[in-house]
Amino acid sequence: MIQAIAASRCPTCALTVAPPAHFCPRHPVEMAPAAVAGVGEIVSFTTLHSPPEGFRAPLHIALVELEGGARFVCHGAETRGLRVGARVAIEAVDDVYYFAHLGALDRARLFWRRAGHAGDRVNAIARSLAQRVWKGSSGAER
Amino acid sequence: MHDVWVAGAAMTRIGRRSEPLTDLMAEAAHAALRGAGLEGPDAIVVATMNPEEFLGDGNFASHVATHLGFAGVPALRVETATSSGAAAFYAGFALVAAGLRRAVLVVGGEKMTHLPTPKVSELIGRSIDPYERRYGATMPALAGLVTRALLARHAVTPREMAQVAVKNHAHGAKNPLAHFRQPLTVDEVLESRMVADPLRLLHCCPISDGAAAVVLAADRARVRVAGIGQGTDTLAVRHRRELTSFPATQDAARAAYAMAGFGPERVEVAELHDAFAPFELIALEDTGLVPPGKAGRATLDGETALGGRLPVNPSGGLKARGHPLAATGLAQLVECVWQLTGEAAGRQVGARVALAHSIGGLATSNWVTLLEAA
Numbered sequence: 001m002i003q004a005i006a007a008s009r010c011p012t013c014a015l016t017v018a019p020p021a022h023f024c025p026r027h028p029v030e031m032a033p034a035a036v037a038g039v040g041e042i043v044s045f046t047t048l049h050s051p052p053e054g055f056r057a058p059l060h061i062a063l064v065e066l067e068g069g070a071r072f073v074c075h076g077a078e079t080r081g082l083r084v085g086a087r088v089a090i091e092a093v094d095d096v097y098y099f100a101h102l103g104a105l106d107r108a109r110l111f112w113r114r115a116g117h118a119g120d121r122v123n124a125i126a127r128s129l130a131q132r133v134w135k136g137s138s139g140a141e142r
Numbered sequence: 143m144h145d146v147w148v149a150g151a152a153m154t155r156i157g158r159r160s161e162p163l164t165d166l167m168a169e170a171a172h173a174a175l176r177g178a179g180l181e182g183p184d185a186i187v188v189a190t191m192n193p194e195e196f197l198g199d200g201n202f203a204s205h206v207a208t209h210l211g212f213a214g215v216p217a218l219r220v221e222t223a224t225s226s227g228a229a230a231f232y233a234g235f236a237l238v239a240a241g242l243r244r245a246v247l248v249v250g251g252e253k254m255t256h257l258p259t260p261k262v263s264e265l266i267g268r269s270i271d272p273y274e275r276r277y278g279a280t281m282p283a284l285a286g287l288v289t290r291a292l293l294a295r296h297a298v299t300p301r302e303m304a305q306v307a308v309k310n311h312a313h314g315a316k317n318p319l320a321h322f323r324q325p326l327t328v329d330e331v332l333e334s335r336m337v338a339d340p341l342r343l344l345h346c347c348p349i350s351d352g353a354a355a356v357v358l359a360a361d362r363a364r365v366r367v368a369g370i371g372q373g374t375d376t377l378a379v380r381h382r383r384e385l386t387s388f389p390a391t392q393d394a395a396r397a398a399y400a401m402a403g404f405g406p407e408r409v410e411v412a413e414l415h416d417a418f419a420p421f422e423l424i425a426l427e428d429t430g431l432v433p434p435g436k437a438g439r440a441t442l443d444g445e446t447a448l449g450g451r452l453p454v455n456p457s458g459g460l461k462a463r464g465h466p467l468a469a470t471g472l473a474q475l476v477e478c479v480w481q482l483t484g485e486a487a488g489r490q491v492g493a494r495v496a497l498a499h500s501i502g503g504l505a506t507s508n509w510v511t512l513l514e515a516a
Contacts, residue, residue: 015381017380018380019273025376025378026376043287043385044287044290044291044294044385045290046283046286046289046339046340046341048280048282048286049335049337049339050260050263050337051278051280052264052267052278054278059278061283063287063379063385071382072380073273073274073279073379074277075278079339083294084295
């Protein structure tokens with residue numbers, strides 16, 4: 001399932017940040033609440049082998065560019081086989097966000113599950129996912 | 143604006159030191175004053191990143207001034223995370239340039255090795271955005287993200303990154319004050335323990351103790367501060383569009399060159415903030431010292447080694463000289479002064495213009511300073 005992630009958008013420069021911030025980091029104006037879909041592209045990722053206190057090694061951390069434009073920091077269960085540019089879904093477990101790699105099959109399943117629901121927003125997400133599935137099959141496995 | 147001159151420059155040996163931080167700072171400060179031929183300064187600017195947590199001591203400007211024997215001299219403290227030394231230099235520069243003071247002692251230092259490594263990482267990591275910290279982000283973690291993005295866009299190669307560490311260790315071997323004085327091979331770097339994939343242990347600078355000091359004066363001396371600039375960026379890495387270069391360095395360099403009235407073409411030696419080896423490659427391009435995309439090649443070709451076209455980090459850099467946080471920005475400038483005055487025995491470049499570059503946090507508060515031999 002695609003989760004909505006709470007974000008905020010700057011009325012001046014349209015910068016979207018997640019989680020929401022009170023003020024835009026680049027303008028002294030209040031940000032407007034926004035929500036972005038919990039799907040996006042891996043910008044970068046790392047595995048910490050000596051994580052700070054309170055975390056267990058290996059600790060996988062990723063920076064993900066969400067479809068709504070915000071960049072998001074999250075954990076992952078695994079980074080083997082992961083590449084910069086890979087499509088991932090973001091999910092919260094106990095208030096902590098994790099990414100999961102979306103294979104072609106996952107993306108198709110997501111599409112069919114979402115396509116059955118009513119509502120413009122959901123349909124829009126489904127359409128966008130369908131496009132990604134199509135693009136993915138032609139060029140993602142570079 | 144008045145001309146500002148570096149009248150004295152000194153630093154301690156960097157490494158694992160048993161002396162209290164105030165003694166290390168006194169060693170550097172008193173030596174810098176002796177070099178300047180001064181009994182005492184008009185004002186003191188102190189740089190320490192986090193003595194409250196590392197040592198349990200606050201009110202640190204007064205603490206240092208009193209320890210130095212200058213309880214009656216006005217003193218203040220400046221902090222911009224890991225670039226605090228460069229920021230303190232700027233504050234001292236501004237006091238003299240404005241005509242408020244005629245001789246300012248700028249002294250920076252940090253004492254860290256008495257604490258266990260995870261504690262030190264956590265304390266340095268407090269300069270990271272709190273939300274990102276909740277996901278375990280440390281300085282090596284964020285540097286790992288930067289490095290992965292660099293490799294993914296083929297901006298650098300693993301061999302080029304390793305060569306930065308190898309070169310800086312070779313330089314450190316010629317510096318009696320460096321933390322590490324033993325050479326390193328590319329294979330040793332590439333086979334060292336993974337810290338924050340793809341960053342390995344030998345890509346990273348050590349945890350060090352030490353102090354450095356300069357005296358900035360209105361009276362003519364052998365080295366002039368030609369330009370200085372600060373660049374800043376968002377605290378959170380996720381709020382930036384760019385991961386593989388640091389706009390804070392680019393802005394700082396632009397401001398420094400504008401003040402100096404010349405560009406990177408006149409720089410003949412540089413001290414760059416290589417806390418992580420790929421950061422030296424990023425800084426080479428962000429400061430305009432090397433054309434975009436050419437830093438790795440220039441490093442492999444030996445252009446940035448002693449004897450090359452533009453020696454970078456002749457002191458050994460953060461990697462080999464060591465990185466006692468708030469001392470580092472000043473230690474870089476001390477090395478630049480010694481290079482310009484012919485006091486860098488065993489690693490002398492023979493330069494008229496030197497550039498120092500310091501990164502605060504994960505490139506949230508960066509500084510570029512240009513020094514020129516009179």
